[in-house]
Amino acid sequence: GTDIMGRQGTARISCDALQLLLEQVFRNAGASWRVAQVLAANCVACERDGSKSHGVFRIPGYLSSIGSQWVDATAEPRIEQVGTTFLRVDAANGFAQPALAAASPILVEMARQHGVALLAIRNSHHFSSLWPDVEPFARDGLLALGMVNSFACTIGFDGKSAVFGTNPLAFAAPREGGDPIVADLSTSAIANGDVQIAARQGSSIEEKVGVDRLGRPTIDPNAILDGGALLTFGGYKGSAVSMMIELFVAALSGGRFSFEVDWSGHPGAQTPLTGQVVILIDPDHGRAPSFARRAEILTRKLYSSGVSRLPGDRRMRQRQRSLSEGIELDRTEMEYLTRMAAK
Ligand code: NDP
Ligand code: PYC
Structure with a gap:
């Protein structure tokens, strides 16, 4: 298969094996056992259900945040x-x-x-x-x-700069x-993770969801990531829901x-x-x-x-597939995880 990085080759791994691998990756980064277990389980669940923008794709970001001491991976709530x-x-x-x-x-x-x-x-x-x-x-x-x-990477309806997440x-x-x-x-309108994936793949994103740093509509994911912004879903209605989330x-x-x-x-x-x-x-x-x-x-x-499709239907189908056949990862992702777990 073709992976999200655009190279050939995939590998399969069971949920349990991926859990152990990711726990070790987080432990090596300095996370406590408890945090490593919880984050690994979360990441396995995302990969298992095909939430690709928030699975293994996110591991470099986690490790970067932990390594820069921006986040405390040993924190006790x-x-x-x-x-x-x-x-x-x-x-x-x-x-x-x-x-x-x-x-x-x-x-x-x-x-x-x-x-x-x-x-x-x-x-x-x-x-x-x-x-x-x-x-x-x-x-x-x-x-x-x-x-x-x-x-802040999302503009409120009719706004000029990003205020919402x-x-x-x-x-x-x-x-x-x-x-x-x-x-x-x-x-x-779309998740930032999907903009990042499009940028890596060299593909464009749909129209009317993003603007560049000058506020001009763009379908170039790099222009959105480089000082641009996303719009909310559903115009002013999505903007109201996003505002509700900020307030809550x-x-x-x-x-x-x-x-x-x-x-x-x-x-x-x-x-x-x-x-x-x-x-x-x-x-x-x-x-x-x-x-x-x-x-x-x-x-x-x-x-x-x-x-024909209700929210969650696709995920549940993907979950069943992953549980019976294993999780499909790109080989470069697997090599990266193996390297990070071995350190
Ligand atoms: P999608 O647009 O892919 O999906 C949104 C919801 O709609 C899902 O429940 C999905 O079900 C369902 N759905 C999608 N397509 C259809 C369809 N054709 N018919 C019926 N239902 C459909 O998700 P987003 O891109 O908006 O978000 C992706 C992920 O990013 C989410 O998990 C979100 O939590 C995460 N995220 C995290 C952030 C954070 O700060 N931590 C910020 C923003 C996003 P199904 O799952 O079965 O496909
Ligand atoms: O995909 O928009 C996103 C996102 C932001 C923080 C984590 N995921």
């Missing part, structure tokens, strides 16, 4: 229970996923007891897909909503007799807005230092269970209306 349904976590300049992992059991317990629970993480670095953060909650029968902000939003809902419904989307994730969490991320003094920094919010709802709190069945009814109605 500090969890504060600030209300019966409200947890605040200071990730202590560590990654967001270990902070979420530490807070999750408490959050789930709160949601079960009170029907709803809010988690606001600050001082955290999120460099990955958001769906792995919400899907497990739906497998536990909960409704979950997640948001992250990133670094690519700010993804993800939700997960339990469904009777099937995998949970999980949607995960950047609120920029930065103003509410006590973290930074995307435009406040200043890594100019840290050559090598690649992971945005912002925040994350997760909201959990026990959908059948105080009543006989019916949510998952209702969710399944909606799903069936959509398929019978002619909708």
Whole structure:
């Protein structure tokens, strides 16, 4: 096959073997065991499900951020229970996923007891897909909503310069007799990761999603990455959703807005230092269970209306393939990981 770098040759690796390899890569970079395990599992999940812009592709960025001491890969998150349904976590300049992992059991317990629970993480670095953060909650029968902000590379509707991050939003809902419904989307018209992949491949990006440093529409990914910016999805509507994410994730969490991320003094920094919010709802709190069945009814109605693909369908198909055949990696990626794990 042809890899994302444009060279021939792929290799297959099992999820377990990739997990061990990545744990060693993160350990060699100086991460604690706990952080190495959580980040490796996250990265394996992305590769397994075909979230290529946030899998192994991101490892050089992780290592660069860790190596430049922009992020603390040994950080211990500090969890504060600030209300019966409200947890605040200071990730202590560590990654967001270990902070979420530490807070999750408490959050789930709160949601079960009170029907709803809010988690606001600050001082955290999120460099990955958001769906792995919400899907497990739906497998536990909960409704979950997640948001992250990133670094200023997206222009608010009608604006002249980037204020928003690519700010993804993800939700997960339990469904009777099937995998949970999980949607995960950047609120920029396309994710920055896809712009980077297009730049590496030497391909152009679609029209009307980006501008160059002078604000002129462009389909050149390099022009977007080199001082240009992305637009939000859906015009002013996406812009409003992106603004909501900044408010929930930065103003509410006590973290930074995307435009406040200043890594100019840290050559090598690649992971945005912002925040994350997760909201959990026990959908059948105080009543006989019916949510998952209702969710399944909606799903069936959509398929019978002619909708051929729902969010998560492609991922689940890819997951099954990877679990039975192994994960396909480009040989240069595999060689890179093997080198980084051996150091
Ligand atoms: P996509 O546009 O590829 O997909 C968005 C959602 O729509 C997914 O749930 C996808 O399901 C679904 N979908 C895609 N195409 C169709 C279709 N034709 N019909 C029905 N559903 C469809 O994702 P993005 O490019 O917006 O984001 C990619 C990743 O980047 C996300 O995982 C996001 O979390 C991540 N990201 C992370 C950031 C961060 O700061 N950490 C910032 C921005 C993005 P499926 O998954 O099954 O394809
Ligand atoms: O793909 O837009 C993106 C992104 C930003 C931070 C991590 N991923």
